[in-house]
Amino acid sequence: MKKICFVHYRKDYSNNSYYFTDTSLNSDFYELMGSFILFTKFEQVLMDYCDKDTTLIITIQSPDISFPQFLNTLKEKISKISYKKIFFDFSTYDHQEIAENTIDTILDLFPDSEKYVISKNLISKRENHLWFEVLLFHYVHPTNSVIPLSIDAFKKVEETTNRILRKFKGMFYAGHIRFHKVEFLEFLYQNDYLKDFIWSSTGPDYEPELFNEFIPYKFKNIYDKFEIVKKLPHITDYENYDDYRDRQNAYNFISYLDSYFDIVTETRFYHIEKSPGATNMQIGWNNISEKIMKPTLMGHPFILLSKPNTISILESMGLKYNYDIWKHDYDSIEDDMERMKAIKNFTHNIMKLSKKELREFKINYNNFTSKNLDCLAKDIYPQSIINIYNKI
Numbered sequence: 453m454k455k456i457c458f459v460h461y462r463k464d465y466s467n468n469s470y471y472f473t474d475t476s477l478n479s480d481f482y483e484l485m486g487s488f489i490l491f492t493k494f495e496q497v498l499m500d501y502c503d504k505d506t507t508l509i510i511t512i513q514s515p516d517i518s519f520p521q522f523l524n525t526l527k528e529k530i531s532k533i534s535y536k537k538i539f540f541d542f543s544t545y546d547h548q549e550i551a552e553n554t555i556d557t558i559l560d561l562f563p564d565s566e567k568y569v570i571s572k573n574l575i576s577k578r579e580n581h582l583w584f585e586v587l588l589f590h591y592v593h594p595t596n597s598v599i600p601l602s603i604d605a606f607k608k609v610e611e612t613t614n615r616i617l618r619k620f621k622g623m624f625y626a627g628h629i630r631f632h633k634v635e636f637l638e639f640l641y642q643n644d645y646l647k648d649f650i651w652s653s654t655g656p657d658y659e660p661e662l663f664n665e666f667i668p669y670k671f672k673n674i675y676d677k678f679e680i681v682k683k684l685p686h687i688t689d690y691e692n693y694d695d696y697r698d699r700q701n702a703y704n705f706i707s708y709l710d711s712y713f714d715i716v717t718e719t720r721f722y723h724i725e726k727s728p729g730a731t732n733m734q735i736g737w738n739n740i741s742e743k744i745m746k747p748t749l750m751g752h753p754f755i756l757l758s759k760p761n762t763i764s765i766l767e768s769m770g771l772k773y774n775y776d777i778w779k780h781d782y783d784s785i786e787d788d789m790e791r792m793k794a795i796k797n798f799t800h801n802i803m804k805l806s807k808k809e810l811r812e813f814k815i816n817y818n819n820f821t822s823k824n825l826d827c828l829a830k831d832i833y834p835q836s837i838i839n840i841y842n843k844i
Contacts, residue, residue: 454844455506457497457535458485461526462513470525472510474498481511481544483586484570484840490595491834492841502533507844509570511541515550517557527561537844538562542571543584549573549720549734568843572739574765582840587742591749592829603749603825606705607818613709614815617807619650623707624715626653628662631671632721632757632792634678639796641680645803649715650707655685664729671722712810713802714747718758722788738762749825751818753778755799760786770827775820777801777813 458475475485488494497506508530516522530538540558542550550571559567568580576583591599624640626633637653640646656663667675675681718741724733738759747754748771756762763773763783774780782794805813 454492454494454841455497455503455536456488456494456844457499457502457506457508458488458511459499459508460511460513463516463522468519468521470522472499472529475511481513483544483589484509484511484541484584486593487584487589487833487837488841490593491837494841494844499533502535504534504536506535507537507539508533508535509539509541511544512558514545515542515554515558517554523557523561526558530562535565537566537568539568539570539582539840539843541584542569544586545571547731549731549737549739551732551734568840570840573736574738574740575736577736582836582843584836584840585740585745587745588828588833588836591742591745592825592833599749600825600829602705606708606750610709610818614811617811618712619710621648621711621803621805621807621810622713622715623650623711624652624717625704625707626651626717628654628658628666629656629681629684630666630717630719630721631668631675633717634667634675634681634684635792636715636717636757636796638678638680639799641683643800643803645799648803650711651686653684653686656681658685664727665731668722668724668727668730670724670727708750708752712753712807712814714752714754715799716743716747716754716756716758718743718756718762720759721757721792738765740766745828748773748821749828751821751824753814753817755795755802756780756783757792757795760784760791769832771824771832772821775817778817 459472460475460479460481461470461472463470473479475482477486477489485496497503499508502508510526510530540555542555555569555571559569568582570582570584572583572585573581574583590597593599624637626637634653637646637651640649640651720733722733723735724730726732738761740762744754744756744758744762744766746752748766761783763780767773779798782791782798785791785794802810
């Protein structure tokens, strides 16, 4: 049986120091170990008892390589123990992208070790790069998660209410006012489409210290001309927030019953580099989040604002999205500006459809995508864990 030591490399923010703790099912950042328990067999070894037959999997909360203590503590601690192989798990890191040089700096600390990287990045650029999305554990966990059960119940309700026209055509939870999100809100506003949407967005005063992250300098002049900004924040759809949103699964089921499609905006769209206060976007780093995962599991059509080739990557994994009139042709457009134009043109075409037409399409789309939940839960999720396990 394979011997594995799961540990968490944590930061003590009170004094900017770093330390290790053994991972347990009662601790934070346990999703990877919990997934291993679901799909593999292994002997768990505590860090103090690691030996040359034990694979070490280190979940890193925040790769703060700019702090010497981060690298020094990591190297010093690992150099004092024996292990077979070492895996660095970045999949629980809150930010979606990690610079290649950050990963290389950490790996270079251990030149004589067989080492691997686990991250949210769907695109593998090297043999030692493995993919895992922690939300798979929470969203399609086959034993304890309430989400699959909730979705099954929702779909039964949806089937019984299909004859009733829904209140809105679409839904758009923009969240933070990142430029591409508020740009798309402005597009909907200028075309008088917002009246057909359930929508919400934070305002310009939300977390002002992050304003330059949300609106990089290169877009500031354009942003200042947006008329929709004057109407933000818009949170009217949250009036019954606590009544219909189960905090454990973060699904707004009423919104899905009241609309025919979703506007999904992932965190990254435009390429940003060297803009003061803004995070650089990594070329070749492509991941999914709950923003895509929710409509995928719900069988809800969506228009996607994300990096190019996101849909094609997911379809290559077995998921289904392109159907009939609902073509994600814009997904293949590498140029950000041109991709945005194509998305807006596609939205124009969808908004021309009546609710009756959208209802008929949605029924057929539900049938076409009915296997997506099983594909994620029974194929993609376990396979992502087995791929890691096979490297141990």
